[in-house]
Amino acid sequence: MTSFWTGMLTAAAVIAAIAAGSGYWLQRRISADIVTPVMETNPDGTAGKALMVYQPGLSDFQAKVTAAFGEGLAEAGWRVFTTTASEQAPSELAGYDVVVLGAPVYGGAPGKPLSRYIERVADFDDKPVVVLLTAGSDAGPAIGLTEQAVVKSRGRPVASLGLTTNRPNDVANEFTGSNAERAVEIARRAGRTLQLAPH
Numbered sequence: 001m002t003s004f005w006t007g008m009l010t011a012a013a014v015i016a017a018i019a020a021g022s023g024y025w026l027q028r029r030i031s032a033d034i035v036t037p038v039m040e041t042n043p044d045g046t047a048g049k050a051l052m053v054y055q056p057g058l059s060d061f062q063a064k065v066t067a068a069f070g071e072g073l074a075e076a077g078w079r080v081f082t083t084t085a086s087e088q089a090p091s092e093l094a095g096y097d098v099v100v101l102g103a104p105v106y107g108g109a110p111g112k113p114l115s116r117y118i119e120r121v122a123d124f125d126d127k128p129v130v131v132l133l134t135a136g137s138d139a140g141p142a143i144g145l146t147e148q149a150v151v152k153s154r155g156r157p158v159a160s161l162g163l164t165t166n167r168p169n170d171v172a173n174e175f176t177g178s179n180a181e182r183a184v185e186i187a188r189r190a191g192r193t194l195q196l197a198p199h
């Protein structure tokens, strides 16, 4: 083999190794639990207690959307408890009136830490559940999968919202700013106007 082809093969092998390593790192990163304390906002709220459990993404989009939804809940009088999906997140839900589950969509499905959290809860005891997913272009199929997992664990999906980075969120043009800024405002309004359907 000429030194040219030896060099080409070596370069190809190095590129393949870097690609495989990056893919492995990405899968590990998006599948890993992130532990944070439970943060309470609006402790004097009288509308009820909301637990928000979410998986942060690689970007800050999911965190911003989740925070805005929580701010909307607080504006509507809810006490809001927020944490990230991990083994440390509360799985005993008896003290909460609604549970909000958030995650980015990866490969058409909700992020694995959120799916593991739903399995860990195992029995939502007919608790109302809000699903709040972020995606590049289409959260629909992942919302369906999340709702199915919630129902399997005896939860009651009452509202679901998918917000995207690439597809326009605010088709009715009700807000101003970038697509991501509009997504944040849509999430805030959804929290503020949340209605729990009666049994």
Ligand SMILES: Cc1cc2nc3c(=O)[nH]c(=O)nc-3n(C[C@H](O)[C@H](O)[C@H](O)COP(=O)(O)O)c2cc1C
Pocket (backbone or CB within 6 Å): 026, 030, 056, 057, 058, 059, 060, 061, 062, 104, 105, 106, 107, 108, 109, 134, 135, 136, 137, 138, 139, 163, 164, 165
């Ligand atoms: C590994 C990977 C897989 C993804 N798969 C999808 C997908 O199947 N459908 C989709 O609409 N967006 C997909 N996205 C985009 C994310 O859902 C989107 O960026 C989300 O708003 C925030 O996640 P991020 O902060 O981790 O980027 C994917 C992103 C990554 C990094």
